[in-house]
Amino acid sequence: MSRIELRNVGKRYGEVAVLHDINLTIEPGEVCVFIGPSGCGKSTLLRLIAGLEEISTGELAIDGRVVNDLPPAQRNVAMVFQSYALYPHMSVYENMAFGLRHQKLPADEIERRVRAAAASLHLEGLLERKPKALSGGQRQRVAIGRAIVRNPKVFLFDEPLSNLDAGLRIKTRVEIARLHRELGSVSMVYVTHDQVEAMTLADKIVLLRPDTAARGLPSIAQVGHPLELYHHPRNLFVAGFIGSPAMNLLKGQALECQAQRVCARLAGGQELTAEVVSPQLHPGEALTLGVRPEHVVLGSGKGRGVVSHLEHLGETSQVYLQVPGQEALLLAKGGHPGMRLGDTVAFDLPEAEVHVFRADGEALPRPARPQHGLPSAAAACA
Amino acid sequence: MKRNVWATLYWPVAALIVLASVFPLVYAIATSLKQGNALFEPTLWVDAPTLANYATLFRQQSFGRNLLNSALVSAGVVALSLALSLLAAWALGRVNFRGRGVLMLTILSASMFPQVAVLSGMYELVRALGLYDSLGSLLIADLVITLPFTVWVLVTFMSQLPKEVEEAAMMDGLGLFTLIFRIFMPLLWPAMVATGLLAFIAAWNEFLFALTFTISPEQRTVPVAIALVSGNNAYEVPWGSLMAASVIVTLPLVALVIYFQRHIVAGLTAGSVKG
Amino acid sequence: MSAGLNRQRVRWAWIALLPMLTVLAAVAGWPLGRTIWFGFTDAALDRLGEWQFVGLDNYIGEFGGLAKDSDFWGAARNTLVFAFLSVTLETVLGLIVALVINHPSPMRTFLRAAVLVPWAIPTVVSARIWGWMLNDQYGVVNHWLVQLGLIGAPLAWTADPSLSLFTIVLVDVWKTTPFMALLILAALQMVPTDCYEAARVDGVPPSRVFWRITLPLIAPGVAVAMLFRTLDALRVFDVIYVMTSNSRHTKSLSIYVREQLIDFQLIGAGSAAATALFFVIALVTILYLGFARRRMAEGAA
Numbered sequence: 001m002s003r004i005e006l007r008n009v010g011k012r013y014g015e016v017a018v019l020h021d022i023n024l025t026i027e028p029g030e031v032c033v034f035i036g037p038s039g040c041g042k043s044t045l046l047r048l049i050a051g052l053e054e055i056s057t058g059e060l061a062i063d064g065r066v067v068n069d070l071p072p073a074q075r076n077v078a079m080v081f082q083s084y085a086l087y088p089h090m091s092v093y094e095n096m097a098f099g100l101r102h103q104k105l106p107a108d109e110i111e112r113r114v115r116a117a118a119a120s121l122h123l124e125g126l127l128e129r130k131p132k133a134l135s136g137g138q139r140q141r142v143a144i145g146r147a148i149v150r151n152p153k154v155f156l157f158d159e160p161l162s163n164l165d166a167g168l169r170i171k172t173r174v175e176i177a178r179l180h181r182e183l184g185s186v187s188m189v190y191v192t193h194d195q196v197e198a199m200t201l202a203d204k205i206v207l208l209r210p211d212t213a214a215r216g217l218p219s220i221a222q223v224g225h226p227l228e229l230y231h232h233p234r235n236l237f238v239a240g241f242i243g244s245p246a247m248n249l250l251k252g253q254a255l256e257c258q259a260q261r262v263c264a265r266l267a268g269g270q271e272l273t274a275e276v277v278s279p280q281l282h283p284g285e286a287l288t289l290g291v292r293p294e295h296v297v298l299g300s301g302k303g304r305g306v307v308s309h310l311e312h313l314g315e316t317s318q319v320y321l322q323v324p325g326q327e328a329l330l331l332a333k334g335g336h337p338g339m340r341l342g343d344t345v346a347f348d349l350p351e352a353e354v355h356v357f358r359a360d361g362e363a364l365p366r367p368a369r370p371q372h373g374l375p376s377a378a379a380a381c382a
Numbered sequence: 383m384k385r386n387v388w389a390t391l392y393w394p395v396a397a398l399i400v401l402a403s404v405f406p407l408v409y410a411i412a413t414s415l416k417q418g419n420a421l422f423e424p425t426l427w428v429d430a431p432t433l434a435n436y437a438t439l440f441r442q443q444s445f446g447r448n449l450l451n452s453a454l455v456s457a458g459v460v461a462l463s464l465a466l467s468l469l470a471a472w473a474l475g476r477v478n479f480r481g482r483g484v485l486m487l488t489i490l491s492a493s494m495f496p497q498v499a500v501l502s503g504m505y506e507l508v509r510a511l512g513l514y515d516s517l518g519s520l521l522i523a524d525l526v527i528t529l530p531f532t533v534w535v536l537v538t539f540m541s542q543l544p545k546e547v548e549e550a551a552m553m554d555g556l557g558l559f560t561l562i563f564r565i566f567m568p569l570l571w572p573a574m575v576a577t578g579l580l581a582f583i584a585a586w587n588e589f590l591f592a593l594t595f596t597i598s599p600e601q602r603t604v605p606v607a608i609a610l611v612s613g614n615n616a617y618e619v620p621w622g623s624l625m626a627a628s629v630i631v632t633l634p635l636v637a638l639v640i641y642f643q644r645h646i647v648a649g650l651t652a653g654s655v656k657g
Numbered sequence: 658m659s660a661g662l663n664r665q666r667v668r669w670a671w672i673a674l675l676p677m678l679t680v681l682a683a684v685a686g687w688p689l690g691r692t693i694w695f696g697f698t699d700a701a702l703d704r705l706g707e708w709q710f711v712g713l714d715n716y717i718g719e720f721g722g723l724a725k726d727s728d729f730w731g732a733a734r735n736t737l738v739f740a741f742l743s744v745t746l747e748t749v750l751g752l753i754v755a756l757v758i759n760h761p762s763p764m765r766t767f768l769r770a771a772v773l774v775p776w777a778i779p780t781v782v783s784a785r786i787w788g789w790m791l792n793d794q795y796g797v798v799n800h801w802l803v804q805l806g807l808i809g810a811p812l813a814w815t816a817d818p819s820l821s822l823f824t825i826v827l828v829d830v831w832k833t834t835p836f837m838a839l840l841i842l843a844a845l846q847m848v849p850t851d852c853y854e855a856a857r858v859d860g861v862p863p864s865r866v867f868w869r870i871t872l873p874l875i876a877p878g879v880a881v882a883m884l885f886r887t888l889d890a891l892r893v894f895d896v897i898y899v900m901t902s903n904s905r906h907t908k909s910l911s912i913y914v915r916e917q918l919i920d921f922q923l924i925g926a927g928s929a930a931a932t933a934l935f936f937v938i939a940l941v942t943i944l945y946l947g948f949a950r951r952r953m954a955e956g957a958a
Contacts, residue, residue: 052549072552086550403774496892498910502695507687587781590911590915608779647839
């Protein structure tokens with residue numbers, strides 16, 4: 001069993017702080033995905049856990065033992081690199097066996113492990129080839145195989161799919177999910193910039209935010225189950241990052257508030273309500289209201305907008321509406337083929353799907369719903 | 383107009399260059415095939431070519447022994463240099479530590495010492511170690527020449543190897559020696575060949591130390607043997623044998639250099655592109 | 658607590674460096690220091706263990722010392738003349754050879770291989786071969802010069818005091834021009850071809866292209882090569898020893914030092930001379946490094 005704990009971990013290069021105030025627990029057997037825009041430090045955080053970079057402040061503990069000064073090989077972790085990092089002059093078999101030989105394992109045990117990993121990854125016919133005779137996808141599988149044979153407690157993946165083409169990426173992603181099920185109680189820490197990978201693979205997502213460390217703020221924007229970040233983003237950054245296409249953000253002001261609702265007026269005059277848990281707002285307070293494109297209802301409701309742009313994707317159409325008083329266009333999914341540019345369209349923003357953000361960017365908490373699909377009621381993670 | 387002037391000049395000038403470069407060697411070969419009075423006729427064409435001079439070399443003078451000495455010393459020096467340099471090149475080329483720049487400059491400056499500046503100190507050392515008049519003295523002395531060069535060139539190449547391979551090795555828990563000799567060395571093979579070759583040639587050609595630290599003919603290396611071939615006067619110098627020796631020593635070197643042209647040029651230019 | 662990961666890595670770096678540094682210190686550092694030390698003593702070759710400290714006597718003493726030794730100054734003059742002539746000639750010739758090799762032609766590889774031949778021949782061997790060719794009685798060079806009517810009688814290339822230094826320069830230039838040519842060739846090939854194409858479009862005549870475009874662009878690389886060759890030339894030994902042995906007219910500083918140390922067994926005096934040579938070379942190097950660093954700083958600014 002391997003629990004990873006990071007307590008007040010920070011990383012700086014000289015004067016520049018890259019990570020600040022990381023507090024995180026990764027439970028045994030969990031798939032934890034680090035995601036965020038470029039420069040947020042997700043790869044750096046992974047490398048801190050691996051032992052390839054030195055931790056500047058704070059403690060990293062594996063199974064309760066502080067491992068800050070422990071070299072990678074002694075942490076019982078294995079890493080799959082973005083560019084595979086295979087030994088170029090060795091065969092696939094040797095690449096997987098080499099590390100094991102140096103741990104003084106008996107030869108038949110090494111053979112057994114390598115062959116088992118090769119079978120699991122469909123590499124049997126390629127064992128004698130050198131890396132340069134393999135395709136990108138095959139090389140990636142060898143890199144994964146090299147990690148598997150070490151029987152680590154934790155797998156670390158550094159953007160393993162970003163060098164593969166789209167079709168291969170999907171296939172390999174499914175393979176990795178299957179691998180995790182097969183390997184049972186092993187934890188995975190996975191870095192990616194691809195939201196789909198994160199949403200589909202993760203038990204827990206850690207969303208990192210760039211620039212915060214330099215200002216002395218915690219680097220983690222939010223930690224939680226993927227659907228939690230989707231339905232209950234804690235701030236504007238999370239709301240704008242998770243979900244593609246991104247959430248619509250509208251400027252407005254607070255009106256009267258009731259027990260479980262906020263009434264707001266949008267800058268263009270339209271009024272709407274949002275379901276929020278115990279709001280404490282002053283009337284007139286500036287707010288940002290967020291609605292995801294997939295939740296905007298077209299064809300009915302009090303809102304009016306002019307069709308400014310149409311994108312037909314086959315499965316849906318995306319409609320961009322010019323809404324009076326708002327600078328940004330309102331994006332809605334689900335237009336119908338009859339729509340034309342310049343049409344005035346009615347739209348509705350259901351109160352259950354409106355997110356309310358204060359002026360400081362923090363979200364007002366929303367009630368949990370069964371259809372959000374969360375394993376438990378909205379819970380804060382460590 | 384102007385362009386044609388250059389173009390027409392090209393062929394004669396190129397021919398002149400080839401002639402000037404190659405003629406001495408060709409003439410030496412011709413001389414080595416002559417015997418007796420024919421030696422003293424300054425012609426390129428040999429009427430009655432004979433290998434007698436070559437035979438004399440090996441029979442009467444200990445030239446075979448000299449060749450062996452040179453080969454042993456050069457090979458030994460190169461092997462030692464490369465082994466020491468590989469280790470050092472990892473540290474200097476891939477680890478960031480304080481004093482690295484200073485060290486590199488010091489090593490570079492060691493390659494600029496005049497050999498005579500270490501001669502008396504080296505002589506004392508060789509005597510103290512009981513290595514006077516033995517090949518061991520040259521093994522030590524020639525390191526002064528080869529080591530700075532091999533270190534500098536290997537640092538350049540070693541620093542260009544990908545970081546991720548080293549990190550994968552760290553994750554695998556490989557030790558330093560395994561990393562350097564079983565992962566990096568195979569990747570550096572072309573660089574090692576080029577460097578080794580250049581170092582071999584330098585050690586092979588070395589004259590001053592070989593002249594000073596050996597005294598018996600059996601311990602001499604090839605440059606010393608060739609330099610000291612003499613007679614009582616010009617007529618008695620065994621020119622035929624001398625040229626034969628020169629040819630034997632030169633032809634393999636020329637062949638090596640021409641075959642490895644590209645590697646050598648790469649090694650030289652890497653050595654001279656100082657960061 | 659245990660040392661951080663970075664510090665562990667640095668520690669391993671020093672461990673990896675130790676063998677090489679030890680050997681270098683033993684074969685270069687120690688002997689150099691010893692030589693400098695001997696320069697202040699009156700040690701002799703056959704009794705290395707017994708010596709007296711004599712301070713600066715070897716340098717500027719009353720009874721001798723380098724300052725008063727005309728042989729030393731003669732050797733210094735020879736060395737400087739040799740270095741100047743040799744480096745200048747091999748740079749100019751090297752430039753010509755490089756330009757010729759650079760010119761596109763089916764003969765290119767053959768040309769480059771031919772030019773490498775002098776470089777591949779050991780210095781001692783080339784000195785003896787040239788000695789044979791320049792022999793005043795049987796040498797092929799004299800033979801053909803007389804036949805072609807260029808000279809009246811065979812020249813004593815190595816014996817004649819007015820000729821011998823130039824002979825040495827000639828033989829050295831023959832051997833080292835290929836190296837210069839290769840370096841200059843590398844510099845030439847790094848000149849971006851669009852410079853030449855732009856000049857062609859502008860109708861600039863080839864000679865102007867050469868002087869105003871090519872030369873300035875290869876100048877830094879050539880300057881570095883010239884520096885290294887100068888340092889080599891100041892240390893010259895092999896070719897002079899083999900061709901003209903003890904002649905006063907060609908004796909270089911290295912020859913002088915060895916003569917003092919080995920032939921005359923004057924370890925003290927010889928070491929002083931060696932130290933002097935070392936410092937001259939060190940000075941040239943430091944001056945150049947300072948100059949180069951300033952140039953780089955200017956270039957970056």
